[in-house]
Structures are given as structure tokens and as C-alpha cells.
Amino acid sequence: MNCARQLIQLLEAYGVDTALGIPGVHTIELYRALDQSHLTHVTPRHEQGAGFMADGYARASGKPAACFIVTGPGMTNIATAMGQALADSVPMLVISSVNPRHTLGRGQGRLHEMPHQSETLAGVSLFSHSLHDPAALPEVLARAFAVFASARPGPVHIEIPLDIMVAPAPEGQAAPARVFPPAPTPEALALAGDWLSGAERPLVLLGGGTADAPEAARALVERLDAPAFTTINAKGVLGQDYPLDLGATMSLPAARRLAVEADVVLAVGTEIGETDYDLDADDGFRLDGKLIRIDIDPEQLGRNQEADLAILAEAGQAMRGLTERLPKAAARDGAERATTVRRALALAEDPELAPYVPLFDTLRNALPEAIVVGDSTGPVYAGNFLASMPAPRRWFNAATGFGTLGYGLPAALGAALARPELPVIALVGDGGLQFVLGELGTARDLGRPVAVVIWNNDGYDEIRRYMSLSAVPHLGVDLTAPDFPALASAYACRHISVTEPASLTDALGQLDEANSPLIIEIDAAAWSTSL
Known part of the structure; x- marks a missing residue:
């Protein structure tokens, strides 16, 4: 049992079933282990293609794929795809080789030598880790999959020196832990419920963080009888032609007027960022009512729009908990308000x-x-x-x-x-x-x-x-x-x-x-x- 083989076994234990990469002399040990696994391997024509394929795989399925990438040029090639995944909160596991430990930092002109590779990739990943002990591999992977399961996801990079890849690894590792995302506190849900129950013109902003909870999103919007904007990455969360769904129109004048008129706004799993809300880059999206934000990322709760109530929680749990605390649907003319905006937009x-x-x-x-x-x-x-x-x-x-x-x-x-x-x-x-x-x-x-x-x-x-x-x-x-x-x-x-x-x-x-x-x-x- 060497480190490369243990890596493949751990990936299988975490439910990874697809690996993308272009074999090279620096990753050949990964392929020796891959041949004895159940993972499906696909060879793109460029490492950037591997990263984009992993991105599309994750967006379509909600699960990360693994990328096996060679040292140096392979990593600079995939960096663009990692940047796209980081910007859109897409999980991706990038495993790369790096030259043997005793050569690192010496500038000897070795094949694929890239000074400070891990630091270079840190800017397009949630974290970039250089493995210097095969016994630490389970811990590093546990950290990666904990982030995928319970925090705002994105790409994670793990580089393995060539001498570590073939080094003996301990056998009999424990099964991966079950990881649960943060849940909303009862006090936060109660306060949010009070504000929304008393709202006359509520508005809901649904982002890509709600993609795995469409039933909860629809139930909440219906209970509130509130128009909803769904970002590009949340498209389809409310279903097709849903009467309360105004889509990703938040940069348009009629939609912005609706946002200003709302007395309480609930934003779930959304950055409230430029590429959805401010396409003209004029800072024209404004909220005058109380803003309740729900997000799995604590830092995101303070960005772009200042919240009156910030709730750190996974979107599905929070929306279900909030719906339970709201009274039965009150008539707030949500469909009529949405129809008025839709007619004013006249997109077609x-x-x-x-x-x-x-x-x-x-x-x-x-x-x-x-x-x-x-x-x-x-x-x-x-x-x-x-x-x-x-x-x-x-x-x-x-x-x-x-x-x-x-x-x-x-x-x-x-x-x-x-x-x-x-x-x-x-x-x-x-x-x-x-x-x-x-x-x-x-x-x-x-x-x-x-x-x-x-x-x-x-x-x-x-x-x-x-x-x-x-x-x-x-x-x-x-x-x-x-x-x-x-x-x-x-x-x-x-x-x-x-x-x-x-x-x-x-x-x-x-x-x-x-x-x-x-x-x-x-x-x-x-x-x-x-x-």
C-alpha cells in the first residue's frame, strides 16, 4: 500500500466515481492505482478542459470529480478552470504531482519544475496543500470533503511530491466521517419569521446555494406569497414558468423598482453580486427594506449588501425551518406583483x-x-x-x-x-x-x-x-x-x-x-x- 494507491481507495470511499486528467510521467503512479479501481477515467485534450469538465460534472450532479494533473504546466493550464469554479462555488478536487521533496526550492531546472506551485494555486482554490507525510493524506482529504459538504464549496488542490507518491502508507484507515452543514438557530429563525410574517411587500432572492433544495424554496415562496428573483445558478429552483419567479432580471429597471419597494427582503444562498444583480456595474441594485441573509459562508453574510439579520446555515434546512414558523399563506398579491413586473420588463x-x-x-x-x-x-x-x-x-x-x-x-x-x-x-x-x-x-x-x-x-x-x-x-x-x-x-x-x-x-x-x-x-x- 503506497500513497498513490491509498489516495484512490480514499476517493472511492468518499463516493468519487470520475477522474479527469492527461497522464504524464509525474502522475504515472496514480494511474497504476487507478487501473485497479472502480473510477471512470476520461482524458481531455488539455488540462483546462479537465477542469471545465469537472466543473460541469459537479454543477450537473452536485458531486465533485477528481482531476489528476502533472506538475508545472499542467497546473498553470488548469488554473483558469479552477478560477471559474471558485467564483461560482463549484466543488472540484485537483490532485497534482510535484517534484521530489529534496529538489524543491533549489532551482535545478528539473522537468516541470515550478517554484512555489502550491502558493501559486492558492489564489484559485479554497486551500492548496502540499503533502509531506503519507500518513497525513486521510486528514487532508477529510478536510477537503468537509468543506465540500458543510461550507461554501470550491476547488481544493493537493500536491503530492513524487517520492511521497510511492512511499508506504498506513493501511486500515477509518471510514470517512459523516459531515453535516451548519443549521440555523431557533432564535434566528424566530426573528426572521416575525419580520416576514409582518411584511406587506416581501421579496425573496434565491441563489445557487438553493439548488439542492427546490421543494423547500417553492414551499417558502408560496407561504410568503412573495415574488422571487432566481440567479443564473438558481435557474429552475422554482420550476418552469413559475408565476412568482422573475428569474435573473435584477439588473433591469422594473425589477429594481420592485426591490426598492420591498419592506422585507429574504436572500438565501446568493452573493448579491455584480454578475447577477448589477450587469451595468452602476451599483443600482438597492434594498431599502430590512434584509435577512441566509448563507453557508460567514464571510458572505457581510458582503455586497449589509444585512439586518444574518443567519449562518445551509439553505435547505433554513428554508424548511423558516416555512414551519410562518403562518399559513397570507394574501400579499405576490403573483400580481410579479405579473406587473414581468409586463414592464417585456423581455420578448x-x-x-x-x-x-x-x-x-x-x-x-x-x-x-x-x-x-x-x-x-x-x-x-x-x-x-x-x-x-x-x-x-x-x-x-x-x-x-x-x-x-x-x-x-x-x-x-x-x-x-x-x-x-x-x-x-x-x-x-x-x-x-x-x-x-x-x-x-x-x-x-x-x-x-x-x-x-x-x-x-x-x-x-x-x-x-x-x-x-x-x-x-x-x-x-x-x-x-x-x-x-x-x-x-x-x-x-x-x-x-x-x-x-x-x-x-x-x-x-x-x-x-x-x-x-x-x-x-x-x-x-x-x-x-x-x-
Whole structure:
């Protein structure tokens, strides 16, 4: 029993079933142990792809995957994906090698040498630990999984020196402890219940922290008869077309007026951060009523909006406990208030959003149960306002938090690994997809019918628009896209060109006809002309 083998056994004990990585000479001992395990291993074409796949896996399933990454360049490659996961509170376990202990810090020019690797990765992780004793491995993993289960999640990095990886490890380790998240105190729930019971115009803000408690969220909102905003990462928590759900519209004027008018606001599992509440970066989202915040992260309780009552607790427990303390539903005209705002928003008539309405109508009608994973691209920005999902963990993208390009395709592959029973759509732009074209090979290796829907507008159109608004010349944003049909053929993927909604419906209908990726290329200019 060496350290590498014990690591694999511990991962299995914690319920990890998927490992992502590109084998290298510095991680070969992990693969010797992996061969004798029940973990499924997937090889992406780039370590950043491994990180994005782990991100998509966790968002779709709520469980972390493991990434096995080589020293040095492997870690700098995955750092961007770790930054995205940290920004959006996504659990991810990154296991890396590092050179033997006796060589560290000596600058001898050894293979993959990276000075202060652990410190470098600390900025994109909840913690980065360098293991110097094989006997400490169970303790370090226990710490990681305790964070995943009972605190605000994110990436954790553990580096193992090559000499430690092959060192003997103690056998017969104890089973992983059961870890429970913090629960709300009765006093806090009683006070919150009093404030909400006396509210005339309550408002609820639901963030990604509520994704695992949709029933509790609906019960609470119904008991309060209150309109609710659901952030991008909470989309689907209240179900599809829920009458009290105003979606992620908090940056828009009509939604902001509702927020100002609320006399008591309950915010659960949400940062109240810029990428959901302040897209214009004008600090215009304001709350004049009492603010009750519930969050699993004590530091988050004091950020962005000052709370009148801050409750440290896991969202589901807190919402269930709070609902029990509220009187039976009082008529507060919640649906009417929500309808008034919805009419004022008139999203489908907004000239910026209107071209995308048929797109999301088509996706919804053709694949109503699909997980839609987006990159930073025009349709995804629009979908953050327009899309309505039947359940949580069905809509996520890189337009929030870190805001990286190249996320959509590999994250969609991770979602397909996590939820093979559901169709998966990667909604990407031609510019962002070019960050990760190699992952089409990974998609083909997986043999899953993932739809890669490309919104082809010949470059970085969102940046072009910002340049036009700021009177900046269009430099660096007009790209030559690859020949996507030829590219699909090279990777043994299917390809269909689309110019209007009817042909998109026909294309999506072919998704399950073969166990291979289906690339659907939408000509953005022709699509807009057809409407």
C-alpha cells in the first residue's frame, strides 16, 4: 500500500466515481492505482478542459470529480478552470504531482519544475496543500470533503511530491466521517419569521446555494406569497414558468423598482453580486427594506449588501425551518406583483433579446429536459434572462463569476458524464469554441449524443458591440472561423447547418440517432434575417 494507491481507495470511499486528467510521467503512479479501481477515467485534450469538465460534472450532479494533473504546466493550464469554479462555488478536487521533496526550492531546472506551485494555486482554490507525510493524506482529504459538504464549496488542490507518491502508507484507515452543514438557530429563525410574517411587500432572492433544495424554496415562496428573483445558478429552483419567479432580471429597471419597494427582503444562498444583480456595474441594485441573509459562508453574510439579520446555515434546512414558523399563506398579491413586473420588463419585445426568443423556444420544445451549458456568447447572455428550466442544475454557463471563454464544450461533456439519462446541449460561440477545439476529440471518445450548438457570428460579437457603444475601432474581434463541417468530419462528429428555427428543430430531432456528438452550426446573420 503506497500513497498513490491509498489516495484512490480514499476517493472511492468518499463516493468519487470520475477522474479527469492527461497522464504524464509525474502522475504515472496514480494511474497504476487507478487501473485497479472502480473510477471512470476520461482524458481531455488539455488540462483546462479537465477542469471545465469537472466543473460541469459537479454543477450537473452536485458531486465533485477528481482531476489528476502533472506538475508545472499542467497546473498553470488548469488554473483558469479552477478560477471559474471558485467564483461560482463549484466543488472540484485537483490532485497534482510535484517534484521530489529534496529538489524543491533549489532551482535545478528539473522537468516541470515550478517554484512555489502550491502558493501559486492558492489564489484559485479554497486551500492548496502540499503533502509531506503519507500518513497525513486521510486528514487532508477529510478536510477537503468537509468543506465540500458543510461550507461554501470550491476547488481544493493537493500536491503530492513524487517520492511521497510511492512511499508506504498506513493501511486500515477509518471510514470517512459523516459531515453535516451548519443549521440555523431557533432564535434566528424566530426573528426572521416575525419580520416576514409582518411584511406587506416581501421579496425573496434565491441563489445557487438553493439548488439542492427546490421543494423547500417553492414551499417558502408560496407561504410568503412573495415574488422571487432566481440567479443564473438558481435557474429552475422554482420550476418552469413559475408565476412568482422573475428569474435573473435584477439588473433591469422594473425589477429594481420592485426591490426598492420591498419592506422585507429574504436572500438565501446568493452573493448579491455584480454578475447577477448589477450587469451595468452602476451599483443600482438597492434594498431599502430590512434584509435577512441566509448563507453557508460567514464571510458572505457581510458582503455586497449589509444585512439586518444574518443567519449562518445551509439553505435547505433554513428554508424548511423558516416555512414551519410562518403562518399559513397570507394574501400579499405576490403573483400580481410579479405579473406587473414581468409586463414592464417585456423581455420578448426587447430588441436586444428578441432574436434569441425563437432559439430558446425551439430548444425547449425539442429537448424539454435538456441540460444547457453555455459559454460567454450572445445567446447565453440572452438566455440568462429568457430561459426557464424545469429543475435546478439544468442551466449553467461561464457568463458569471470568472467569465472565461472556452468553458461551454468541456463543461457540457462533464454534465453528460454526470447525468447520462438527460440530453445535453453545449451553447457556444464560434470565437469561444476555438479555445477548446481539441475537446471535440474528447466528445467523440465519450460516444455521447451531445449537441454542440454554435452561434456563428464571425468573431467576438459581444466585444464588437461594446466597442461600437464606446466609439472604439473594431480591432482584434473579427475572426476567421474554421470550416466547421470539415472539422466535424475530422473528429468523426455529425454536422448540420441551420439558418432558422424550423431547421434547428429538425437538427435537434437527430441528436439521439447516433452515439456521437452533433455539431449544429447556426448562421447568426441568416437566423436574424429569417425572423
